[in-house]
Amino acid sequence: MSIDTYKTHGAFSWSELTTSDPAAAAKFYGALFGWTVQNMDMGTGPYHVAKVGETSVAGIMSPPPGAPGMPPAWGCYVTVDDVDATLAKAESLGGRTLMPPMVVPGVGRMAVLQDPQGAVLSVITYSSS
Numbered sequence: 001m002s003i004d005t006y007k008t009h010g011a012f013s014w015s016e017l018t019t020s021d022p023a024a025a026a027k028f029y030g031a032l033f034g035w036t037v038q039n040m041d042m043g044t045g046p047y048h049v050a051k052v053g054e055t056s057v058a059g060i061m062s063p064p065p066g067a068p069g070m071p072p073a074w075g076c077y078v079t080v081d082d083v084d085a086t087l088a089k090a091e092s093l094g095g096r097t098l099m100p101p102m103v104v105p106g107v108g109r110m111a112v113l114q115d116p117q118g119a120v121l122s123v124i125t126y127s128s129s
Contacts, residue, residue: 006079006126013079013124015058019072022048022060029060043105077122083109086123090115 005013019025026037026048035050035057048060063070080086083101091097094116101111108126115121 008079009081011079012076013126014077016075016077016122017058017060017072018063018070018075019060020062022046022062025060025072026050029058075120075122077110077124080123080125083111083123083125087111087113 003011005011017025017029023046026035029035029050030037033050033052035052037060038049038051040047040049042061044065045062049056050058050060087097087101090113096114097111098114098120099112101109103109104124106127108124110122110124112120112122
């Protein structure tokens with residue numbers, strides 16, 4: 001049975017690399033995995049969308065404004081039905097919100113949380129359009 005990871009609560013749906021040299025990372029991973037990379041402007045700088053065939057599988061970007069010392073790292077997104085409810089539940093279970101909900105135009109609403117052991121995870125509710 002196949003699920004739509006962009007609509008299924010609890011499904012891992014996106015991976016994203018934040019690094020100081022996104023173009024070099026796109027070249028490296030493109031050669032390593034055979035990805036093609038499409039560049040887009042997200043308003044805060046270039047965003048590199050990695051594809052396997054015609055399917056987008058990951059993004060590569062510079063650290064967001066206000067986080068220039070952030071070390072290079074891959075992050076994962078989990079689809080949720082309601083970002084606010086998920087953050088509230090995470091906090092009730094001992095987690096905390098690291099980045100409050102924000103709208104990514106044309107994509108959806110997302111936030112970043114941290115579990116009680118310190119692991120970081122992004123949650124997102126995708127736009128229906």
